Amino acid sequence: MTESMSAVLECKALAKNFDEGPEKLEVLKDLNLMVGPSERVAVVGSSGSGKTTLLQLLAGLDRPSSGEIRVCGHDLATMKDTQQNELRNRHLGFVYQFHHLLPEFTALENVSMPLLLRKKTPIRQIKEKAERLLDAVGLLARAKHKPAELSGGERQRVAIARALVTEPDLVFMDEPTGNLDPNTAEKVHGLMASLSKASRTSFIVVTHDMNLARQMDRVYRLESGTLVLD
Ligand SMILES: Nc1ncnc2c1ncn2[C@@H]1O[C@H](COP(=O)(O)OP(=O)(O)O)[C@@H](O)[C@H]1O
Ligand SMILES: [Mg+2]
Structure with a gap:
């Protein structure tokens, strides 16, 4: 990727400090990353190296101490929270380390939620699409169950289906x-691979699973606050 115009995500000289406590904690420093359409990138690194912090910044869920982040051509720093919300709903998907499903809704309703919020797809199509995604992660039989009635791995799969149902440009x-x-x-x-081909979806995946990391286009290690090609 050299054409910054076509990058789905671009960040330059990114830094994040946490100032709480007696001394400043420099979690990320001078971090640069560029991800193009349909590229799949893995980020590995030891616990506490800043992987979650990095994803939160890139998705606009936290603000950097300094540096520039462009997502789908938009400079996050210049956007209001409402504009960032819209950008996230239109272009991004996010699977959190802890799944964050809505407890009072079924698996099918949780997966449908991003499309319901967009208010662009007829209800019947939303249901069909959500069912297709649940099927793809092997959970169609659990569609009517609420998160409390699902195992940890099943909840995680619901969260993955929810992140992919909008066919986003970029998934964290x-x-x-x-x-x-x-x-x-x-x-x-397999689902990630087919989406990256069919919908040109890009992925930035934090993982300890080297089997998964090896299937990505590039693997970076987060080390001393910056990304090193593995
Ligand atoms: N809100 C916060 N306030 C202070 N320190 C934080 C905060 N969030 C994360 N940290 C610290 O930043 C470092 C990186 O955390 P994190 O990004 O969660 O690491 P990882 O996901 O790689 O395990 C850790 O030392 C963590 O304690
Ligand atoms: Mg983490």
Whole structure:
């Protein structure tokens, strides 16, 4: 990727400090990254190296101390929270380290939610699409269950289906296959690969799963606050 115009995500000289406590904690410093359409990038690194912090910044869920982040051509720093929300709903998907499903809704309703919020797709199509995604992660039989009635791995798969239902331009995943057995993890890998081809979806995936990392186009290690090509 050299054409910055076509990058889905571009960040330059990114830094993040946490000032709480007696001394300043420099989590990220002079971090640069460029991701093009349909590219899949893995980020590995030891616990506490700043992986979750990085994803939060790139998705506009936290503000950097300095540096520039452009997502789908938009400079996050210049956007109001409402504009960032709209950008996230239109272009991004996010699978959190802890799934964040809505407890009072069923699996099918949770997966449907991003499309319902967009208010652009007829209800019947939303249901069909959400069912297709649940099927792809092997959970169609659990569509009517609420998160409390699902195992940790099943909740994680619902969260993955929810992040992908809008066919986003860019999906952030924070240790998405940590709770999954190898068979199910393989299904999720396949889903990512087919989406990146069919919808040109890009992925930035934080993972400890080297089997998953190896299937990505590039693997970076987050080390001393910056990304090193592995
Ligand atoms: N809101 C916060 N306030 C202060 N320190 C934080 C905050 N969030 C994360 N940290 C610290 O930043 C470092 C990186 O955290 P994190 O990004 O969660 O690491 P990872 O996801 O790689 O395990 C850790 O030392 C963590 O304690
Ligand atoms: Mg983390």
